[in-house]
Amino acid sequence: MLEKTIEAALGKKVKTLGGKYEKFTAPSRRSVPDRIITLAEGRIIFVECKAPGKVATDAQARDHDLRRALGCDVRVISTMEQIDAFPN
Numbered sequence: 001m002l003e004k005t006i007e008a009a010l011g012k013k014v015k016t017l018g019g020k021y022e023k024f025t026a027p028s029r030r031s032v033p034d035r036i037i038t039l040a041e042g043r044i045i046f047v048e049c050k051a052p053g054k055v056a057t058d059a060q061a062r063d064h065d066l067r068r069a070l071g072c073d074v075r076v077i078s079t080m081e082q083i084d085a086f087p088n
Helices: 002-016 058-069 080-085
Strands: 020-023 033-041 043-049 073-077
Touching: 002 020, 002 033, 002 043, 002 080, 043 058, 058 073, 073 080
Parallel strands: 043 073
Antiparallel strands: 020 033, 033 043
């Protein structure tokens, strides 16, 4: 299964939840999460999508850790089971 398959499935799941699923880019920074998901009640989740069996790069993991230290919800999603359980 490809990363784009995971991204598409997650986008469909977010749509069923009534949320917003957006590509995240930062022109001056590399290794930011792939997506910003906004859900009801102001819930914001940063998501790095990966193909099954793949993990975040070291640079991505550092960015995730920084955002988590600031109180952000950051996740790496790489399986359909994780998508099924999302956003828990």
